[in-house]
Amino acid sequence: MTSAPDDLTAAPGADPGWPRLHPTTQSAYNRILWNGGLSKSEVAKKLGLSRxxxxxxxxxxxAAGLIVEGGREQRASTGRPADMLLARTDLFHFLGVHVRADxxxxxxxxLANTVVWERRQPVGELDTSVIGAHCRKxxxxxxxDGLRVAALAVCGSTERxxxxxxxxxLHAVVPEVVRLEWEELFGVPVWVEDDVVALTAFEQWPRLAEGQDSMALISLGRDIGFGLVxxxxxxxxxxxxxxxxxxxxxxxxxxxxxxxxRGCLWAESSVTSIVQDVTGARSLADVLARAQAGEQAARERLARAARGIGAAAGHVLNLLDPDKVILTGDSPSILDSRDGDFEEGLRGVYLAPEPPIVxxxxxxxLEWARAAAGLALYRRLAEYDR
Ligand SMILES: [Zn+2]
Structure with missing residues (x-):
């Protein structure tokens, strides 16, 4: 363990106020924040630090104003009070923008991942300068309105x-050169990231305190995205x-x-492919309604899609062994009452004996925008975590 003094000077240039911390100090702060407060000895134990x-x-x-002593809290395990350190969660804010075509x-x-501010803006076309102007505004x-914004994330599908x-x-609309211009112009770090990655951060962030170290998120829609932790x-x-x-x-x-x-996940389970395969259907809602009404072709097509999702989840589980898999996007409606098909697909691939958490x-x-803001928070804090 080094005993180098922690550098608490503000990061140069673009980042007003957010202190650049020594990686170990950042790790300590993150753990206090994630756990909603920890005693000094608990932090020291988690990070292997001397008293x-x-x-x-x-x-x-x-001294940096990031935490306060939370007084003494009675601990049931030892019966003795422990000095609690609490993070100040109102100190900084993070903005997330979700980009859709219209x-x-x-x-x-x-810092507590609580939404304190929201706006929506219809736009006529997907234009770099329009998005930039709104971000700035x-x-x-x-x-x-009193927010102290420490970072901005702009999210949308990087595929479409x-x-x-x-x-x-997204990268066609906001290329790297534009992102760098925005950082300069806005004076805060700007991240431009796939929205499935943002959603993954949003889902993972609150679970850190529970010890969730890994997960996989599968977002099913016209296309299919994977987020991995x-x-x-x-x-x-x-x-x-x-x-x-x-x-x-x-x-x-x-x-x-x-x-x-032949038989890839996109062909079997993407909404684009499902809708194409059911004659006369124009949307997933059409296919679902027809299956509900008992139409055999629609039912079989959805069952195939559910098996495909199950198999894909099985591959991810074999590869990563995550704490859990989250299925989102149009997965809930496709899987609704098709648990058996999903299981069948999963069992054909998944090799471990214990049932996985899905x-x-x-x-x-609105949650996609919250997810984008969550990504900004997660990135900011994870950046210097040791
Ligand atoms: Zn393919």
Missing amino acids: TRMTAIARDLE ELVVAGID WLVEAKA IDGAAEGMG ADRKIILGAHRRAGRFSHVRVASDGARCPLGH EVTVFDF
């Missing part, structure tokens, strides 16, 4: 933005292309996808 070192870290965090939605959260408005034409991914970090990949798993083979005799694969969750459009 002297922990005392210095607590003093530095207090609307921008922004949410502001505090919202940063000004948020500040006027909701409601946009083929090939219109291992060892408490979101896996982005060496070239930021991790999670491209939608063309894994899930059926030996399935349909062909536009890339020529959750099915619905997110509304």
